[in-house]
Each structure stands twice: as C-alpha cells, then as structure tokens.
Amino acid sequence: xxxxxxxxxxxxxxxxxxxxxxxxxxxxxxxxxxxxxxxxxxxxxxxxxxxxxxxxxxxxxxxxxxxxxxxxxxxxxxxxxxxxxxxxxxxxxxxxxxxxxxxxxxxxxxxxxxxxxxxxxxxxxxxxxxxxxxxxxxxxxxxxxxxxxxxxxxxxxxxxxxxxxxxxxxxxxxxxxxxxxxxxxxxxxxxxxxxxxxxxxxxxxxxxxxxxxxxxxxxxxxxxxxxxxxxxxxxxxxxxxxxxxxxxxxxxxxxxxxxxxxxxxxxxxxxxxxxxxxxxxxxxxxxxxxxxxxxxxxxxxxxxxxxxxxxxxxxxxxxxxxxxxxxxxxxxxxxxxxxxxxxxxxxxxxxxxxxxxxxxxxxxxxxxxxxxxxxxxxxxxxxxxxxxxxxxxxxxxxxxxxxxxxxxxxxxxxxxxxxxxxxxxxxxxxxxxxxxxxxxxxxxxxxxxxxxxxxxxxxxxxxxxxxxxxx
Amino acid sequence: xxxxxxxxxxxxxxxxxxxxxxxxxxxxxxxxxxxxxxxxxxxxxxxxxxxxxxxx
Numbered sequence: 147x148x149x150x151x152x153x154x155x156x157x158x159x160x161x162x163x164x165x166x167x168x169x170x171x172x173x174x175x176x177x178x179x180x181x182x183x184x185x186x187x188x189x190x191x192x193x194x195x196x197x198x199x200x201x202x203x204x205x206x207x208x209x210x211x212x213x214x215x216x217x218x219x220x221x222x223x224x225x226x227x228x229x230x231x232x233x234x235x236x237x238x239x240x241x242x243x244x245x246x247x248x249x250x251x252x253x254x255x256x257x258x259x260x261x262x263x264x265x266x267x268x269x270x271x272x273x274x275x276x277x278x279x280x281x282x283x284x285x286x287x288x289x290x291x292x293x294x295x296x297x298x299x300x301x302x303x304x305x306x307x308x309x310x311x312x313x314x315x316x317x318x319x320x321x322x323x324x325x326x327x328x329x330x331x332x333x334x335x336x337x338x339x340x341x342x343x344x345x346x347x348x349x350x351x352x353x354x355x356x357x358x359x360x361x362x363x364x365x366x367x368x369x370x371x372x373x374x375x376x377x378x379x380x381x382x383x384x385x386x387x388x389x390x391x392x393x394x395x396x397x398x399x400x401x402x403x404x405x406x407x408x409x410x411x412x413x414x415x416x417x418x419x420x421x422x423x424x425x426x427x428x429x430x431x432x433x434x435x436x437x438x439x440x441x442x443x444x445x446x447x448x449x450x451x452x453x454x455x456x457x458x459x460x461x462x463x464x465x466x467x468x469x470x471x472x473x474x475x476x477x478x479x480x481x482x483x484x485x486x487x488x489x490x491x492x493x494x495x496x497x498x499x500x501x502x503x504x505x506x507x508x509x510x511x512x513x514x515x516x517x518x519x520x521x522x523x524x525x526x527x528x529x530x531x532x533x534x535x536x537x538x539x540x541x542x543x544x545x546x547x548x549x550x551x552x553x554x555x556x557x558x559x560x561x562x563x564x565x566x567x568x569x570x571x572x573x574x575x576x577x578x579x580x581x582x583x584x585x586x587x588x589x590x591x592x593x594x595x596x597x598x599x600x601x602x603x604x605x606x607x608x609x610x611x612x613x614x615x616x617x
Numbered sequence: 618x619x620x621x622x623x624x625x626x627x628x629x630x631x632x633x634x635x636x637x638x639x640x641x642x643x644x645x646x647x648x649x650x651x652x653x654x655x656x657x658x659x660x661x662x663x664x665x666x667x668x669x670x671x672x673x
Contacts, residue, residue: 218642218648221647221648221651222635222636222647225632225652225654226629226632226633228658229628229654230629232625232659233625233628233629235662236621236662236665236666237622237625240669358645362643363643367642367644367646367647367648368639368640368642368643368647369636369642370636370637370640376636379636383633405670406670407670407671410669410670410672413662414663414666417655417658417662417663421652421659
C-alpha cells in the first residue's frame with residue numbers, strides 16, 4: 147500500500163501542478179479559448195491529447211484481456227482502428243481542420259448545423275451523442291477503480307477509487323478547459339506509455355523459450371479462431387474504424403493545431419504513439435497467456451466468462467514488484483481520466499453552442515454541464531457496468547449513424563431533409579438494436595452502418611431530384 | 618485520387634481483409650504483417666500531410 151500511496155501522491159501532484167500551470171496561460175472569459183484553446187496548440191500537445199483521449203482504460207484492461215482470450219485477432223481489431231484513423235486524419239481530417247478555420251467552428255455539431263442547415267435536428271444529435279457517451283465514460287472509471295482497489299488489497303475501496311477518478315476529471319476540466327485537459331493529457335499520455343513499456347518488458351523477461359510455439363499450438367496466433375470468428379471481428383471492428391469521425395471528443399481535436407505543419411505533426415506523433423501502445427497492450431495479453439500455457443504463471447482466468455477476461459492485468463500485478471504494479475495501476479487511471487475529461491469538455495461545448503443558450507452565458511453553461519455530466523458518469527460508474535469492451539463498442543455503435551452526416555457535410559453533399567431523416571430515424575434505431583439485444587443476420591454494427599449510409603443517400607437523391615423539378 | 622490517398626485507403630481495406638487471408642496462421646506472421654501495414658499507413662500519411670502543409 148505504501149508504494150501505491152507514494153505513486154498516487156506523485157501522480158496527483160504532477161497532474162495538479164500541470165492543471166494550475168495551464169490555468170496561467172488561459173484567456174479567462176473567452177469560450178473559444180476555453181473549448182479549443184483559440185486553435186493555438188502545438189503539434190506535440192495536440193498529438194498527446196488526441197492519443198490520451200482516444201486510448202482509454204480499455205487498452206490496458208479490455209484489450210489485454212481480449213488478447214489473452216482470443217489471441218492475435220485482438221491486434222487485427224485494434225490496428226485496423228489505427229490504420230483507418232490515420233487514413234481519415236490524413237484525408238477528411240485535414241479538410242475538417244481547414245473548414246474549422248474558414249468558418250470558425252468550435253464544436254463538431256456546429257459543422258453539422260451550418261452545413262446541413264437544421265437547428266433542431268442538431269439539438270437532437272447533441273442529446274443523442276450525450277446519451278451514447280455517458281455509458282462509455284462510466285465504463286472508463288470501472289477498470290482503474292477495480293485495479294486500484296485490487297493493488298491496494300482493499301485499502302482503497304471501489305467507491306473511493308471512482309471518487310478519486312471523478313475528482314481528477316473535474317480538476318483537469320475546470321482548471322482551464324481544453325488547455326488544462328490537453329496539457330494534463332500530454333503528461334498522462336507519457337505516464338501511460340512509459341508504464342506500459344516497463345510492464346511488457348518485465349513480462350517478456352519472464353517468458354521461457356517456447357512461449358510463441360505454445361501460443362501457436364493453442365491457435366492464438368491465428369487472426370480468426372473459435373472465439374474470434376469473422377462475425378465477431380466485423381462486429382467489433384466496424385464501429386471503431388469510423389471512431390475518428392463519429393466520436394465528437396476526437397473530432398473536436400482536429401480544430402486544435404495552430405498551423406498546417408502542427409496538424410501534420412499531430413497526425414505523425416499520434417500514429418507512432420498509437421502503434422507503440424497497441425503493440426505493447428496486445429503483447430501484454432499474449433505474453434500473459436503464453437506464460438500461463440508454459441506453466442510459468444497461474445492467473446486463474448475463466449475463459450468461458452467474458453467478464454473474467456478483464457481480470458488479466460489485475461492478476462498479472464500479483465506477480466509484479468509493488469512499484470511496477472502501482473505504476474501500471476496509475477497509468478490505467480491516467481488513461482481513463484484523460485479520456486473522460488475530453489468527452490465531458492466536448493459535450494459541454496456542444497451544449498454551450500448547439501442548444502439554445504444565450505451567447506454571453508456560453509462559458510458558464512459549459513461549466514455547469516461539465517459538473518453535471520461528471521456527476522452522472524460518477525453515479526453510473528458506481529453501479530459497476532458490465533464487460534468493458536462490449537459497453538465501449540456499444541457506445542460507438544450508437545454513434546455510427548453520424549458517419550454519413552459528417553462525411554456529407556465535409557464533402558459538399560449536405561441536405562436538410564436527408565440530415566433530419568437519417569438522424570431522427572437511425573440514431574433511435576441504433577439505440578433499439580444495440581440496447582434491445584436484437585439478433586439479425588449480419589452484425590448489428592454493420593446493419594446500422596449500411597442503413598444509415600443507404601437512408602442518407604436515398605434521401606439526398608430524392609431531395610436533389612425534387613429540387614431539379616421545381617427549378 | 619492522388620497516390621498517397623489511394624495507398625491509405627488500400628491500407629485500411631487490407632487491415633480488414635488480412636485476418637481472412639492469414640486464417641490458420643501458427644507463426645508470428647499476422648503480428649508482423651499488421652505492424653508493417655501500420656508503418657506503411659503512417660509513412661504514407663506523413664508524406665501526404667507534409668505535402669499538404671507545404672513541407673517538401
């Protein structure tokens with residue numbers, strides 16, 4: 147416990163000082179500065195906040211467990227996400243950066259509202275986005291809370307750990323808005339990567355000869371096997387390959403770099419971070435399984451229980467030095483809080499700009515929403531929502547109908563009627579299909595994607611045809 | 618479409634198709650193939666964005 151207390155105190159001091167320092171650089175009272183740092187961040191800080199926002203507690207908890215259970219297929223899923231994100235950032239993302247400067251956008255939904263020209267549909271989109279991201283944010287709190295309470299051997303109970311995470315989220319968000327979020331994200335990203343590197347090196351040094359052969363014989367080096375079927379692969383991967391477009395907390399980060407050169411640097415640094423962190427997280431899971439198969443460690447994971455997969459990291463920590471396990475636990479807390487604070491700040495900016503709020507009250511309204519959403523996420527996290535990966539993927543599925551809306555607004559295919567029809571039909575439908583557990587021939591995620599794209603395209607064709615007839 | 622954009626789209630498509638092509642692999646080929654594919658995507662995106670940013 148003393149090691150954990152020391153590491154935790156050091157972490158809180160570092161994050162607190164960074165948040166206070168960033169407050170000194172803020173233009174108080176300016177909502178554009180509060181929400182997007184007046185579009186003035188460097189490439190490195192933009193990259194670190196992008197990475198820390200997109201890579202959450204899922205990586206060292208959910209992905210490690212997934213790699214342990216299904217093998218290298220987990221790498222295919224996570225690197226498919228990275229490759230698609232890099233492709234999106236290099237093409238659509240660059241255009242979004244230009245548009246945000248030309249048109250002065252602060253929030254992602256401002257782009258939708260202005261390009262499609264429907265105010266009330268945008269209000270609906272803002273509320274649906276919040277509905278999708280609350281469970282995702284709550285899930286982020288569960289992993290670190292369980293691990294912190296495990297590493298402390300119960301001295302730090304689950305409720306206290308969740309309270310601590312919520313306090314970090316509030317501190318880093320309210321101190322100076324995006325400036326404190328981005329700078330603490332940069333510090334937390336460094337903690338995440340360095341601790342994960344130390345953890346995987348420790349595991350690799352314990353691996354006996356023949357570990358890779360044992361994994362191969364167990365079918366864990368095949369990208370598809372009886373647990374990771376083509377259907378499961380498509381279901382997990384489909385929402386994630388479009389994450390950079392459909393999730394507003396990462397979309398808004400495209401507005402932050404101060405120049406084209408900084409935007410290019412952001413993408414390059416983020417990509418390198420993403421590749422390293424993904425390979426490390428998957429390697430931790432694969433090595434853990436290899437060590438178990440060769441009889442070096444006994445982790446006691448029940449492969450039939452998907453909830454049990456989340457315990458892999460926690461069980462590995464039993465074998466690690468207390469300082470190393472404390473560092474990894476804190477890195478998971480850093481990954482979670484750096485994701486949640488970004489989500490909450492982005493949602494607050496959408497409520498301040500895209501629902502009826504007087505212009506001079508935008509900043510105050512945004513801060514009220516920050517506190518309100520943190521409390522909602524905190525309350526939801528206390529209920530210990532189920533399996534981390536499934537809930538995270540479900541949240542992304544709920545946002546999939548936003549894909550045609552953003553794509554069309556960026557590439558000049560916008561239309562008020564297609565926007566309204568797709569948003570008002572497909573967003574509730576995705577909630578029904580995801581939450582109702584409806585079984586269909588193709589994975590739900592693929593169905594939501596195809597329906598949204600098809601409906602938008604059909605409505606756009608009808609709208610353009612009618613316009614041609616009238617004029 | 619310019620060469621870099623086409624390559625990036627190809628990388629993204631390959632990342633979805635590779636698991637079907639490498640099905641049944643018992644070596645580290647899948648692991649290495651994905652790392653190489655990611656590196657290729659990163660390199661291509663860096664080249665494309667450097668040109669876009671005016672850094673040749």
